[in-house]
Amino acid sequence: MAKIIEGLRYSESHEWVKAEGNVAVVGVSDFAQEEMGDITYLDMPMVGDEFAAGDEFGALESVKASSDLYCPVSGKVIEVNETLEDAPENINSDPFGSWIIKLEMSDPSELDALMDAAAYQAATSK
């Protein structure tokens, strides 16, 4: 059973978001990493890139497949997790500890459109 953390927001494309004031910390869920299998590469955006909610901001690659990453909320990238460049497998071992990007949100109210833990639990246990 995939782990889900209370207090985070979740997208339909399996990204999680942790709001820290105006900043959104974004990663992928345990469900997503389990589905992907061994992750071998992460294609990340550059600091300064701007995305609208739903935009593709990068890609996650496992041995077998490539899966696009979608921006759960609109904003500007202020930090990328460079340790994942050399150790993308950390996403497998610790998906909630392995944030991918931090965004300065342009519209924090977009968080309300995302699922909470209970809704995400329901969505992934179908």
Added chain:
Amino acid sequence: MENSSDNTLKLTCLHERHVRLGAKMSPFAGFDMPIQYSSIVEEHNAVRNAAGLFDVSHMGEITISGPDARKFVNHVFTNDVSSLESGKIIYGMMLHGNGGTVDDLIVYKGPGEEDWLLVVNAANIAKDYAHLLSCTEGFDVKVTDRSDKWGQIALQGPDSERLLLTLPGMEACSSLGFYEFCTVTAEGTPVIVSRSGYTGEDGFEVYAAPALICEFWDKLLAAGALPCGLGCRDTLRFEAGLPLYGHELADDISPIEAGLGMFCKLDKTDGFIGCDALRSQKENGVNRKLVGIEVLDRAIPRAGYAVELEDETQIGTVTTGYRSISLDRSLCFALVDARYAALGTALKVRIHRHVFPAEVVRKRFYQTNYKK
């Protein structure tokens, strides 16, 4: 994320065991097949360092019998079986008249002069069977599709021989060389065991009735083989430089283009279907060639991605690619414009939103460890 409850999919005799082992199942060539049990990396490494066990019951088995069997196989097959002895296997292709590939397959020469077994790709069983039937005119042969009657497992890796010998009646198999086989009897029924596989390692492929295959599967797992899915079957064959039909070979890709000319005996007496087309390709050269490419970055080239020149002109397409598990390099096969196929040629591969520097390298990425 794929739906594996599609009830139109075929199931192998080991299906229930895969589900019980918790495998991730996915449709492949019309079958519901295990992609991985634990992790592709772990299963891949088990085959390289110990022993892995694959269910390959989806593969097709077509027998050719009758007085003209040898002549017929030689007519439809690119390699030369005119002097192939009983107990030997040979790899090659069946072609269309224009040189495109119907399928790649291995041919087993049975104990009798009239016993031939063709092992073909699961996705091509119906096409191959129809193709073979369409070629029988003038030959006294019987073509029989036995795919649904047989189960098949592949035991692969350096510990394979030791584990195989834990099964009853397998003593004769330890003396087999690579691409040799024997027929043994277990519990009163015949079993074909060949020293062969699709991983670049030593190993065996075992064909038998479904009930016996299930028993062998259980015993080999109990003896220490790791169950392995189709995910690592593909990473392993890729590193070993082996083609997969539908990627490196297809109805519109010839073995000459795919760099498999050594399996096509163009000077064979009476030739074979597609021989003239291949001769002409060999004399006049081909416009595209399959190459190995290394991407000089961690980014992973995947099937369908563009291979480009410095000025962004596309000169080819990736057919299979991975971050190689055994070599930790980003590698791929690609069909490219033949003018850029020389070893060492600098190219680019477009991956997502970026273009990465790359170089043409040898296709056999991994040093294979076959038993001599």
